[in-house]
Amino acid sequence: GDGTGQSNGRYRFVHNTVVAGTSAVFRIFDGIQSVEVHDNVFCRADGGTVNLIRTAEAEWTDGEQIAGRNNWVRTGSSNEPAQWTGTLYGTDPGLADLGASDPRPSAGSSLRNAAATDLSGPPGFPFPDPEYPALFHPPLHTVSAPGQEAPRPFDCAPDVGAYEWPPAAAVVARLRLAQGGALSWDRAPGVSAYDVVKGDLALLASSGGDLASSLLACLENESPDAAATDGEMPETGGGFYYLVRGAPGGTYD
Numbered sequence: 584g585d586g587t588g589q590s591n592g593r594y595r596f597v598h599n600t601v602v603a604g605t606s607a608v609f610r611i612f613d614g615i616q617s618v619e620v621h622d623n624v625f626c627r628a629d630g631g632t633v634n635l636i637r638t639a640e641a642e643w644t645d646g647e648q649i650a651g652r653n654n655w656v657r658t659g660s661s662n663e664p665a666q667w668t669g670t671l672y673g674t675d676p677g678l679a680d681l682g683a684s685d686p687r688p689s690a691g692s693s694l695r696n697a698a699a700t701d702l703s704g705p706p707g708f709p710f711p712d713p714e715y716p717a718l719f720h721p722p723l724h725t726v727s728a729p730g731q732e733a734p735r736p737f738d739c740a741p742d743v744g745a746y747e748w749p750p751a752a753a754v755v756a757r758l759r760l761a762q763g764g765a766l767s768w769d770r771a772p773g774v775s776a777y778d779v780v781k782g783d784l785a786l787l788a789s790s791g792g793d794l795a796s797s798l799l800a801c802l803e804n805e806s807p808d809a810a811a812t813d814g815e816m817p818e819t820g821g822g823f824y825y826l827v828r829g830a831p832g833g834t835y836d
Contacts, residue, residue: 593711598745616643619650632658650666651666652701655671666705673693694743755768777811777827780798782824794826
């Protein structure tokens with residue numbers, strides 16, 4: 584809290600890249616019920632260790648309720664919650680150029696494909712109606728106007744942090760569906776692997792074209808083959824859609 588009141592509520596932090604100072608990243612005050620922290624990067628510009636959380640002033644409504652998965656933390660950092668699991672440790676998260684305030688992951692970053700997708704709060708304290716996956720990239724060194732947000736590419740194996748690598752696009756053409764659910768497409772120049780997702784047409788239409796809410800499955804993740812198979816048939820009157828992207832550089836846009 585800020586001294587004006589307390590929420591006794593639940594808090595959730597997902598897919599952020601935090602360049603910290605010397606104070607604790609999370610300083611929890613007054614009445615609070617739970618905190619969950621997933622798929623974030625916690626580092627410092629000078630490469631030093633991070634003070635992660637301070638709870639001395641917290642007034643937990645139901646005892647300390649903390650959860651977290653697959654956060655990247657500078658090795659040797661302090662006050663990491665014991666409830667966090669799958670934490671990634673290192674001395675360098677592999678950001679493009681932190682000295683120039685470019686926190687996007689580089690090609691060889693350990694953040695790539697390392698995020699958790701099965702996110703949950705402390706047992707018995709689920710976050711109400713959580714938004715996932717992350718839909719947008721934060722604007723870099725600017726403030727974007729409403730409606731001008733940069734979409735975050737959907738990935739079957741998302742990256743840890745605020746940005747998905749890479750930003751460039753590789754175009755896949757001539758997707759074909761044959762009898763028996765055999766999918767194939769033309770190989771794209773410069774592409775070494777392919778991701779394939781499957782979605783529900785009715786959900787896509789009812790959501791106004793929202794890809795994330797209409798997805799049903801990831802059929803392939805970084806497969807070297809220009810082919811996939813889906814033997815499931817839609818119900819009468821229904822339909823599926825399929826999207827393919829190449830790596831490196833592809834998006835589903």
